[in-house]
Amino acid sequence: MKAAVLGAGSWGTTFAQVLADADTAVTIWARRAEIAESINGLHMNPRYLPGITLPSALAATTDVAAALDGADLVVLSVTAQTLRACLTEWTPLIPPDALLVSLMKGIELGSCKRMSEVIMETAGVPDSRVAVVSGPNLAREIAERQMAASVVACTDEHSARMLQRACHSGYFRPYWNTDVIGCELGGTVKNIIALAVGIAVALGLGDNTKATLITRGLAEMARLGEAMGADPRTFAGLAGMGDLVATCSSPLSRNRRFGEYLGQGLSTAQALEMITQTAESATSYAPVLELARKFGAEMPITEVVAAVITGRLSVADAAAALAARSAKPEWYGSE
Ligand SMILES: NC(=O)C1=CN([C@@H]2O[C@H](COP(=O)(O)OP(=O)(O)OC[C@H]3O[C@@H](n4cnc5c(N)ncnc54)[C@H](O)[C@@H]3O)[C@@H](O)[C@H]2O)C=CC1
Ligand SMILES: O=C(CO)COP(=O)(O)O
DSSP: OEEEEEOOSHHHHHHHHHHHHTTOEEEEEOSSHHHHHHHHHHSOOTTTSTTOOOOTTOEEESOHHHHHTTOSEEEEOSOTTTHHHHHHHHGGGSOTTOEEEEOOOOBOTTTOOBHHHHHHHHHTOOGGGEEEEESSOOHHHHHTTOOEEEEEEOSSHHHHHHHHHHHOOSSEEEEEESOHHHHHHHHHHHHHHHHHHHHHHHTTOOHHHHHHHHHHHHHHHHHHHHHTTOOGGGGGSIIIIIHHHHHHHOTTOHHHHHHHHHHTTOOHHHHHHHHOSOOTHHHHHHHHHHHHHHHTOOOHHHHHHHHHHTTSSOHHHHHHHHHTSOOOOSSOOOO
């Protein structure tokens, strides 16, 4: 089994380590020469994972054709909004039977497509050749080889199991399922809820508020997911509740930190500048709301996050906007 990981950011580098530690031969493609040189020479990626020593078996290159040569697994770890352009360039170099794996947790602006849909459309491959990895997987903790679990999903069980074997290491336990839609929506919506939690943290609100946002965020995620055809059980699992709890609880989360900066009074542009890494919620809130409208799913927390990001609602008024909504039974559908 040979893997190419395309994208040497925090999660791409960490997942490449997981693959190498699971005895899968892996080459990582980095956009910047200094990152590839540092991975090859020092076994480090100080830009994204300072202080972490990567496996010596992990090879890096800036030559995407070399990384893709003979790859059985092509792991895509750029950002949601750059995937289509990158993959358009890479598609002619991808081996014909390779499984394409998305690590990304976002929705494409404009098309409102999930990452697996962008991959199928751009690379011209069937769903049986596209898998996703999603779960409570804060890169830094996994890079430190702290025990974690995740979900690898593909509509084709055989492909899901193959990916599972390729990334099952001593500290990383992947489960498989066939619910690609549920896993992708879980990963995307939890980033938006984590942003809301970040705002709450910055405002000094306590655990009741956080638990409320997490629980109602889960309801929101499941409502959209079920309307789009996901398996409801996914949202009770690692790619749903698991990732939501990890991201909303962790100061390591870039999406939560983004919310904290907004809560401290920074503008959206200033907050993004502070993060210096990808915070997918900053863009994915818009296509998620479009999907919510299209599929008739009510997503009040996402609406409030969108209003704050676009400057239509102040952070000071955000909690009140949620609390003042009309009273409802706890369980209701998307009507
Ligand atoms: N960091 C984490 O803990 C986790 C991140 N993810 C998801 O993984 C995806 C990647 O995130 P990270 O690696 O954390 O982000 P990052 O900000 O650490 O790295 C982004 C990577 O994308 C590359 N990139 C950006 N624009 C590009 C372009 N136009 N062409 C080529 N490469 C480009 C950058 O060079 C960098 O390697 C995101 O969708 C994120 O939500 C998922 C699970 C965990
Ligand atoms: O997806 C993640 C954890 O599972 C990482 O979250 P952030 O992108 O918010 O850092």
